Amino acid sequence: MTRMGLTTERVTRAGAELADELGFDQVTPSVVARHFGVQVASLYSHVRNAQDLRVRVALLALEEMADRAAAALAGRAGRDALVALGTTYRDYAREHPGRYTAAQLRLDHATALASAGPRHAAMTRAILRGYQLTEPDQTHAVRLIGSVFHGYITQELGGSYDHSQPGPQESWERILDALDVLLRHWPHEGQP
């Protein structure tokens, strides 16, 4: 009987593909084993357990998204950068819904620190260099941007915009416009 040539990396990649096809919560040892035509127990040489498998898929997704985001951000600033970052995440989520979901998995503190998570945080902060914002407001703005991106993408992915007009692309563009305006005219403690 010929070997399948499994490695931790191949198992993880398969997990990511299956997440996109079947949904992240369907990513289990048994599904991955079937995908390779292999006995379930064989996976446990490459992955500690089901949770470990899911965490690895999450880390892969975080890395992929960070790489794409970094490439998209290169040479851009201000509104361009904002649109580039948001659209990178959104496109990634539409291409790879399972991986995007995986990237939201709660990681323990140590794993989170070693992940691409901090790169994402840094990139959102970097965008704000194009806008004049000083410290407490900068953090508030980072959180707003993250909320809008993640909120919109989650709702779109979840089908919230499926049965209504106008299409999600149009709203996305107008929301980015609005966000840009807001960041350029960020209200100070007492708003106008």
Add this chain to the structure above:
Amino acid sequence: MTRMGLTTERVTRAGAELADELGFDQVTPSVVARHFGVQVASLYSHVRNAQDLRVRVALLALEEMADRAAAALAGRAGRDALVALGTTYRDYAREHPGRYTAAQLRLDHATALASAGPRHAAMTRAILRGYQLTEPDQTHAVRLIGSVFHGYITQELGGSYDHSQPGPQESWERILDALDVLLRHWPHEGQP
């Protein structure tokens, strides 16, 4: 042997409580059965299967949130209404994290229509009556508000703000301020 007096409603309520304690994905027939000190099979008289149980918890959460939101919105308009609605959702999520998660469960079209989902949509739309927005922009704004609320709450619940300053309450207030300003000065097709 004395009876437990199970009903579909009691099972659903227990599911909701267990969701808050253990996480929504831990809400299964076996956990609920243990909670009542009852055999697993006994649940199947009250609930069709595991998915049905989860859907019922989701519907309960949607109703509870809609009721709270309606109460909070009564007699308020404009910025007050915006803050009241957002804070209702946020407080509910902090009090009942499992139920809030449940409320995000994807429902099939018919179930969604019969749920409290449409009430939530109507309430967000109602808030915009306090702002001067006409039709395509109104929908964009509804989606933005939903994205910010859900995005922020999800990230806060997921612990994204746990290890950084300033606290989530401060950011929340400033983000609501910013959102209010944005809705009052919504940029038209060509932004300033």
Add this chain to the structure above:
DNA sequence: GTCACTTCCTAAATGCGTTAGGCATATGCA
């Protein structure tokens, strides 16, 4: 070719979801 290593296997324990069918308890009717 042999040795060591690794990959993949079989076997088995445990637990969950689900269905089928049975006993016993609470409730409605005389």
Add this chain to the structure above:
DNA sequence: TGCATATGCCTAACGCATTTAGGAAGTGAC
């Protein structure tokens, strides 16, 4: 009050998933 009926909860059993232990067979270095 006594009985019939509906139903609340049970036991039993099946299939499938996760996980561990230990064994067999490919693979590569010498």
